[in-house]
Amino acid sequence: MNIFEALRLSHDTQRGLATRILETQGDVPERRTLYNEFKHELAAHAAAEERCFYAPLIAFDSTMAQARHGMAEHHEMDELVDDLNKMEFSSPGWIVQFRKLRDKVFHHLEDEEHAIFQLAGKVLPEGDKTSLARDYEEEFATFRLGEMPLNSAEG
Numbered sequence: 363m364n365i366f367e368a369l370r371l372s373h374d375t376q377r378g379l380a381t382r383i384l385e386t387q388g389d390v391p392e393r394r395t396l397y398n399e400f401k402h403e404l405a406a407h408a409a410a411e412e413r414c415f416y417a418p419l420i421a422f423d424s425t426m427a428q429a430r431h432g433m434a435e436h437h438e439m440d441e442l443v444d445d446l447n448k449m450e451f452s453s454p455g456w457i458v459q460f461r462k463l464r465d466k467v468f469h470h471l472e473d474e475e476h477a478i479f480q481l482a483g484k485v486l487p488e489g490d491k492t493s494l495a496r497d498y499e500e501e502f503a504t505f506r507l508g509e510m511p512l513n514s515a516e517g
């Protein structure tokens with residue numbers, strides 16, 4: 363597996379969860395469970411991706427700006443998640459706000475897969491593409507485990 367394939371696995375998970383969340387109505391257990399899954403997936407992916415994909419890309423002139431842009435978008439998504447966390451699941455506005463987050467996330471994933479991956483493919487040495495995938499998977503697993511108890515304790 364290379365770093366691009368590893369990142370895509372989580373992208374597909376995010377797309378699947380977001381699509382299922384949009385089908386929920388009101389404060390149902392499914393919405394709570396799926397949203398919880400979604401935000402933990404998003405947070406663990408962004409953290410591991412910044413460390414094992416964007417950080418190495420900062421080192422190359424041709425990918426520095428795109429890497430910074432990607433990380434800025436992670437920050438924007440975090441803010442949308444924070445806003446959503448403050449809303450009641452039963453509020454009619456919840457799904458409106460979630461759709462904003464979904465649009466932002468989908469745009470970001472498209473941007474990564476269609477622009478950043480191509481540029482990164484040209485600058486990263488072949489061997490790094492597989493070693494970064496392993497690093498990413500380790501980091502992702504650690505963040506994903508760490509995320510769970512922390513956030514569920516917050517409610």
Ligand SMILES: [Fe+2]
Pocket residue numbers: 369373407411471474
């Ligand atoms: Fe990503």
Ligand SMILES: [Fe+2]
Pocket residue numbers: 408411432436470474
């Ligand atoms: Fe990302």
